[in-house]
Amino acid sequence: MSVKLLLVGCGNMGFAMLDGWVRSAKLVPGEVFAIEPNEALRDRAARLGVPVAASADDIPADTDPTVVIFAVKPQMMREAVPAYRRFADKAAFVSIAAGTGVAALQDLLGSDAAIIRCMPNTPAAIGKGMMVVYANPNVSPETREFVTELLSASGEVAEIDDERLMDAVTAVSGSGPAYVFHFIECLAAAGEKVGLPADVAKLLAMQTVYGAASLARESGEEPGRLREQVTSPNGTTAAALGVLMGEDRLKSLVADAVEAARARGEELGKS
Numbered sequence: 001m002s003v004k005l006l007l008v009g010c011g012n013m014g015f016a017m018l019d020g021w022v023r024s025a026k027l028v029p030g031e032v033f034a035i036e037p038n039e040a041l042r043d044r045a046a047r048l049g050v051p052v053a054a055s056a057d058d059i060p061a062d063t064d065p066t067v068v069i070f071a072v073k074p075q076m077m078r079e080a081v082p083a084y085r086r087f088a089d090k091a092a093f094v095s096i097a098a099g100t101g102v103a104a105l106q107d108l109l110g111s112d113a114a115i116i117r118c119m120p121n122t123p124a125a126i127g128k129g130m131m132v133v134y135a136n137p138n139v140s141p142e143t144r145e146f147v148t149e150l151l152s153a154s155g156e157v158a159e160i161d162d163e164r165l166m167d168a169v170t171a172v173s174g175s176g177p178a179y180v181f182h183f184i185e186c187l188a189a190a191g192e193k194v195g196l197p198a199d200v201a202k203l204l205a206m207q208t209v210y211g212a213a214s215l216a217r218e219s220g221e222e223p224g225r226l227r228e229q230v231t232s233p234n235g236t237t238a239a240a241l242g243v244l245m246g247e248d249r250l251k252s253l254v255a256d257a258v259e260a261a262r263a264r265g266e267e268l269g270k271s
């Protein structure tokens, strides 16, 4: 079977995507070849049936991928990427690294390289990710379609045509799951504080976020309208929202958090 995809880095995000592709049968394991220096993470990928090697030197000589995906830390890109320049004639490159721009990737891969920046998020592992894509002009329509189709197995795919928005995308949907997980932690902790057993508080917090996100997504209603439907005049929700929304407290806190993430993405792009 021929390898269509080289996955460079099988850590948190690389594995989440790989897991999603194999589980959804978008790719059969033999169509992917993974490179991962960490032995435990190699074993985890191998358990999916995916062939995996410790370094680029161990890729079989006849490997002719359609796409090479970089899923290593931004700080590792300069070291990791050049080993794959030999595939630039035929393959397109997808980078999920926060901050690393197309210009930096072209420095490492050649100015003719077909490059796609993609910002995924970890819900990709269960097919509920948000995958945002920016392609440089060297990417052919066929490759674009192949990559979009592949990513669609990981969740929703959106394309942007202004690369400068990528740090903002990273700050909202790339890092976003962490904000939501922290909100679940906070809601569960608050539940315990008002007397609920820990396991009950965690279940209530998790299911509430899950149900509310699903309702927002499936009902087609504006989130603000759905919020109003929960809020009885002078009732319990109004009391809580007075705390969260008074002086735009949560709104400005979230805005500060998103701006910190965006600025860090910009900074990573300069290093």
Ligand SMILES: NC(=O)C1=CN([C@@H]2O[C@H](COP(=O)(O)OP(=O)(O)OC[C@H]3O[C@@H](n4cnc5c(N)ncnc54)[C@H](OP(=O)(O)O)[C@@H]3O)[C@@H](O)[C@H]2O)C=CC1
Pocket: 008, 009, 010, 011, 012, 013, 014, 035, 036, 037, 038, 041, 055, 071, 072, 073, 074, 076, 079, 080, 096, 097, 098, 119, 120, 121, 122, 174, 175
């Ligand atoms: N985690 C997330 O939610 C998201 C991450 N991203 C981006 O994804 C990228 C990866 O992040 P994440 O998965 O969290 O990081 P991880 O550290 O979990 O995964 C990266 C993996 O790549 C390995 N690695 C290092 N050098 C090489 C190399 N030369 N060849 C192959 N593999 C190598 C690392 O091994 P070792 O640890 O031994 O160095 C590590 O296991 C980052 O650029 C990040 O910006 C984007 C969106 C969301």
Ligand SMILES: O=C(O)[C@@H]1CCC=N1
Pocket: 098, 170, 174, 175
């Ligand atoms: O924290 C990070 O830098 C990466 C990028 C988006 C999510 N995780």
